[in-house]
Amino acid sequence: MRDVYVVSGGITKFSKASPNKDFRYMVKEAFDYAMNDVPNLTLDMIDGSVASYFSDHFTRQLMAGIMAQDYLGLCPKPSRRIESGGATGGMCFQSAWEAIASGRLDVCLAYGFETMSRVNTWKGNEFIALASDTNFDYPVGGFYTGYYAMMVQRHMHEFGTTVEQMASVSVKNHGNAMHNPYAQYPMELTIQDVRNSEMVATPLTRLDVCVMSDGAACVILASEEMARKLTDKLVKVIGVGTGTDSMRLADRPHGDVILLPHEKKEDYAHLKYPGVHSFRGGRMAAKLAYEMAGITNPPKEIDFVELHDAFTSSEIQTYEDLGFCKYGEGGRFAESGAAGLDGEVPVNPSGGLLACGHPVGATGLMQAVFALWQLQGTIEKHFGNDRLQVKDARRGLIHSHAGTGTYITVSVLERGF
């Protein structure tokens, strides 16, 4: 396998509705931004692409990927579409990584989009819920917030996690987004604001849940030889991992904890795992990515994380899956400020999905764009202020998550200059 570098990224501002631009135009906007950031790169140097979008229902257009490819002027070069629910963007990133690592392409574009405003919110919830088993789950619940609410109820029962700890994640992420001009809902909130907002599915309130968006994002990946021609701010992909779990939440069996490099079996002697409170697929993805990256102590060796916080509860569950704290301690980790901008491991310095929005196919690539800028030290250039720049960020982790933890990707990026 060859080394793979991320050389550029671009993103549109995520918004509730962008009726003035269709998905092709939005991808073009993100793409042009990325191209402008690496002036030595011309269209003819891009060898191919991977397209990322979740639901054909939202566009009511099959093969939408080729329409973006065509609009960008990349035909007749190779391209393909990746779909894996909420993890589509992260999976797209890894697919582009594979294209370069294998030697098949030297420069590969990963682009993603979703235009969720084309239906009303409740219909959008229905389209998303079709990503649950349509025999047994969709007809009973048909609502992802409900599934996650059940998971965190069990988390609270097992570990004593509180709704205030969850709310603190919302406060942090919406607050961070105050300095991110690309974010959909920057807000200064208090824990009470989060608790006082409308109940969606107990215990998750409206401010515990991310919103639907229109938006696009893209990153350009390259081989080392090409990367060195394009930028002096090299960022290397040092680890990728992917994990899966059963489609039906109810089917998650109990077994042994998948241990990360810094953990011992005794740490979890009494834990029923994964139960419905933990994401086995996330553990698997983290373990594989850490092994590839040579990371032996994640909280010490990762400088920041952009993770899939579709719900405040899932951010807390993900701290544990990624090994930033032990299982059961995620609530306290949130409450302690360890995931804050100045904490031990800043999590979602961009504002995450909760505040940036979640145009599904663009989301995982959004994380890659923000991680790239963090590692290049160029947040100020792109955001117009440096408030969110993580000081001396050398290594960042991006994490993309689908279903109730059905597909999960973890990719680790490192400053290479």
Next chain:
Amino acid sequence: MADVKKIKVPETQEGTVVYNLDPLIVKSHYEIDYIHSYAQDSPFFAGLSAGRLMGSHCPKCGYTYATPRSHCMQCGAKTDWVELPKEGRVHTWTTCHFGSEVFLPETPFTLILVEFEGVNTLFLSRLIGVEPGRAEIGMKVRAQFLRNSKFLPTDVYFVPA
């Protein structure tokens, strides 16, 4: 000259529903009937209509699933049908105050994952007869069945035991 046929598209009274002119936003209806087969899971749905909750048991490794799986995810063997107990406990729950569009009229509804004694996985269902937000982990619940089956997993629901 008089017998030259007029060639034209017939004019009708229907029009396009326009929401906005700049950009031009129009209504586009999208609806289908889907032919959904329960395939190998069919006996589960037939069981519901007979007041039986059917799960799967693996004769090879002994694993029991609270939902149908005609092949075992532990060992890959073909499973046997097994009737699940009518009583169980709430493993976890939520009350949904919103839902996707088709379920909005049913809100608020309470979802539970039921655990059964001697069964390795859980069962997703609705809990009826408990105030919204008032379910509890560990509470005993009992299965009830619709008299007139709709051949949906909501043909069975749970009530406090």
